[in-house]
Amino acid sequence: MDAHAAWYAEGEGLRWWDGSRWTGMRVADGRPVIDWITADRPAPLFVASALFFVAGAIHLFLVGFSPFYLVTAVLFLALSFFWLFGALHVRRVLRIPAPTTAPVVIDAVRPLPGEQEGTGAGWFPVSSTVSRWWTGTRWSQYTWTRSGIRPTFHGARSFRILLWVEGVITALGALLGIAGIVVAVSSSDADVMTVAVGTIVVGAVLFLLGGVLLALSPLSRRPLVVPSTPPAPLDPAAGGAPAR
Structure with missing residues (x-):
């Protein structure tokens, strides 16, 4: 078994x-x-x-x-x-x-998934793909996804690290872009210009990627950090989905 x-x-x-x-x-x-x-x-x-x-x-x-x-x-x-x-x-x-x-x-x-401390305990969605266990009185540190049940005791710290990584990607993109521009302006050699343009493109891609990730960071926060408010009451007519 x-x-x-x-x-x-x-x-x-x-x-x-x-x-x-x-x-x-x-x-x-x-x-x-x-x-x-x-x-x-x-x-x-x-x-x-x-x-x-x-x-x-x-x-x-x-x-x-x-x-x-x-x-x-x-x-x-x-x-x-x-x-x-x-x-x-x-x-x-x-x-x-x-x-x-x-x-x-x-x-x-504790509390573990399945532990009940009041009425209305169950799995409640915190994002489109993640649900978190509510004991009836408080949120637990456990989420459920298609990959299984996972603890999130590390969630707040992981979210801070995620923000830091996204910031580094954005800064690295800006640094590469600036370096490419400096090289392009200071040289007239065709080969150097080719390298400079490539560096600018890579920098722009990284800068845009980092910016998009930072803009979407609130979506990453939901499954990682325990909500500060109780879940919406269940709507029996909606098959157990949170009432809207």
């Missing part, structure tokens, strides 16, 4: 099993923590590592045109190794054997 979603002993602490795989959510020293990186699959992280490695290699080649590219080359290569180590970590976690012992419950991870 497959283990249901719960906290199980793993290593020196507890780790969350979502019903089909291990996650990066753990309990260490009696409190919920999260791995330094977590993902459902390592493949996207390996792809990101490869893309940043290629970008770093290209910028190393471009150092001959401008010393500035050494800075971006080091940055891209560092990001490549970051995603590589992250992918290897995620793969290691996913390869841990499935739990065979009984779930472990401690006060630090």
Whole structure:
């Protein structure tokens, strides 16, 4: 029989099993923590590592045109190794054997999904794809998606990190764009101009991407951060959906 979603002993602490795989959510020293990186699959992280490695290699080649590219080359290569180590970590976690012992419950991870502390308990949507467990008196730290039930004790911190990453992407795009413009203005060499234009384009893409992600950040906040208000009452006529 497959283990249901719960906290199980793993290593020196507890780790969350979502019903089909291990996650990066753990309990260490009696409190919920999260791995330094977590993902459902390592493949996207390996792809990101490869893309940043290629970008770093290209910028190393471009150092001959401008010393500035050494800075971006080091940055891209560092990001490549970051995603590589992250992918290897995620793969290691996913390869841990499935739990065979009984779930472990401690006060630090309660209330758990299914625990009721009042009337009207249930799963309530907090976004179009995510629902959160309401105990009847308070929100829990657990959400439900098509991927399974996941704890969100890390949610507020993850959201702050997400904002920081989006800000870095935007700033990097602006930096590359400015650098490309400076190189283009200061040189009349055709090859250098080609590189400068390419740098400006890449910078513009990153700047726009970061800006769009920052604009959409409120949508990312909903599934990560516990709502500050109770859910809307259920509407029986709508089949249990929140009344509007």
